[in-house]
Amino acid sequence: MPHHELDAEALYAALARQVKDALANVDKVALVGIYSGGAWLADRLATELDVDGRLGYIDVSFYRDDYAEKGLPADVKPSQIPFDVDGATILLVDDVLYTGRTTRAAINELFDYGRPARIMLAALVDRGERELPIAADFVAHTLALAPGERLVLQRADDGKLSFTVDHA
Numbered sequence: 762m763p764h765h766e767l768d769a770e771a772l773y774a775a776l777a778r779q780v781k782d783a784l785a786n787v788d789k790v791a792l793v794g795i796y797s798g799g800a801w802l803a804d805r806l807a808t809e810l811d812v813d814g815r816l817g818y819i820d821v822s823f824y825r826d827d828y829a830e831k832g833l834p835a836d837v838k839p840s841q842i843p844f845d846v847d848g849a850t851i852l853l854v855d856d857v858l859y860t861g862r863t864t865r866a867a868i869n870e871l872f873d874y875g876r877p878a879r880i881m882l883a884a885l886v887d888r889g890e891r892e893l894p895i896a897a898d899f900v901a902h903t904l905a906l907a908p909g910e911r912l913v914l915q916r917a918d919d920g921k922l923s924f925t926v927d928h929a
Contacts, residue, residue: 769914769922772885772901773802777809779899780852780883784810789878791815791849795867796838798856798914801922802885806854815849817842821866846875856914858884861895886912886924 784790792812794803800818807816819840853867868880883899888906906912911927 767886767902767904767912767924769885769924773805773922776802776883776885776899776901777806779901780806781810783881783899784850784852787850789815789849790852791817791844791846792852792854793817793819793842793867793871795853795855795863796820798885798916799854801914801916802856802883803852803854805920806852806883815844817844819853819867819870821863821870824866824870840870842871842874846871846877849875849877850879850881851877852881852883854883856884857886857888857912858882858895858897858900859888859890861891861893864895865893885914888912 790810790812792803792807792810792815794800796818803816803818818838819842820838851871853864855863858864864882871877871880881898882895884897885901887897887900887903889903904912906926909929911929913925913927915923915925917923
């Protein structure tokens with residue numbers, strides 16, 4: 762079911778403004794989107810920020826600390842970091858920040874590619890209820906959901922973003 766209270770496109774616009782203002786005078790900026798929603802957002806941000814080939818994607822499936830418990834998801838995609846991570850200011854992009862475990866896994870994987878000067882985090886929505894001490898530098902909206910609910914970002918064929926709430 763669509764989550765009508767959240768306009769994903771308006772939230773993206775708000776997030777993009779925050780990111781553009783903060784990174785306007787920062788050198789060696791690179792974007793890394795976490796599959797899948799974060800990758801969609803990173804694609805759009807990369808175009809707006811004109812990062813010129815400094816865009817990558819991460820699938821954290823193998824880096825999650827609960828990998829043994831959750832198993833391998835059916836839609837694992839290869840991580841792609843086609844730029845030099847060393848010394849870069851990396852904006853890690855995710856759609857929904859929740860427990861912090863995905864962010865921790867993404868940071869662990871990034872360090873396999875090199876040592877960035879700085880890693881910043883942008884999330885469209887922050888659900889709170891963190892299990893790890895992770896905070897986003899840029900957030901468009903904070904939202905609490907009921908236990909068993911999961912916020913899912915979707916992208917239509919025309920690229921338009923929307924949210925649905927799944928019930929576990």
